[in-house]
Amino acid sequence: MGRLVLKGVSRKFNNSFAVNNVNLEVNEGEFLCLLGPSGCGKTTVLRLAAGLDTPSSGEIFLDDKKITGANRECGFVFQEYALFPWRTVRGNIEFGPEVKGMQKEEVKRLSQHYIDLVGLTGFENHFPHELSGGMKQRVGIARAYANNPKLLLMDEPFGALDAQTRNIMQGELLRIWEQEHISALFVTHSVDEAVYLADRVVVMSARPGTVKEMFEINLPRPRVRTSPEANELRNSILKSLGAEIKKLVPQV
Ligand SMILES: Nc1ncnc2c1ncn2[C@@H]1O[C@H](COP(=O)(O)OP(=O)(O)OP(=O)(O)O)[C@@H](O)[C@H]1O
Ligand SMILES: [Mg+2]
16 A cells, blocks of 8 residues: 655755655565665655655655645654653553544554564553663654554664664564554665665765665575665665765765
8 A cells, every 4th residue: 555656745844955856666565675875864754754844845655645734644653762751651652543533442552563573562551761772762653653654764764773682673574564554655775684685776976965876685585685686786786875975975
């Protein structure tokens, strides 16, 4: 479910383009990763898709419906965990369904489903400060899923995790995504993460950001990170991304 289309999207801040003429599609059920140098406008693109910001020009559609205000049909997972510290794991996950006015029993059934799905059974009544980074991020993912979104927008959700937890979380995310095929637009700085997760990888140019290159990752899942095919793809993507990073730091 959920087909996101960005048509000629630009966003100016203080009269200068942060993103310029972005044309991009996330197909139904597709996992698309967005890579690009720092400051190229990745978060801006996600915020625009979520309807939290408005393009200076261009249009954005979700299932052919133009996005004009805060888009309730998408779930946002932020880099920082952004959980409510005064709510338990269950309370955080139940927030969206409660706001929607869903029946109490239905809310409980839904939250338990997602608590189990992200592997937090037994931690329902813990508060965020009692959880590890990986666990907090699971709550963030469960909370986004519990809103029944058509599109998941994720902004470097695993950026703050250590390498091993990050690998585990990537596997977990794919497991959940494969069960409930929601279209996903996932921002990362890690080429390895993109090649492990995505159906397609989009590399953005340095600011003003635009779509520079697109890579199809036609590797069966579960993927072997060390396969020659994955290595080859990583090398091509790194080359494309590296050229953009060099524009920012020419001496490197
Ligand atoms: N509200 C704002 N007001 C002014 N400038 C902004 C605003 N939001 C973003 N920008 C600018 O737009 C550009 C893109 O920012 P954005 O946060 O989208 O980059 P990013 O690709 O997500 O970077 P990073 O990889 O470091 O997270 C930056 O130059 C930033 O300074
Ligand atoms: Mg960002």
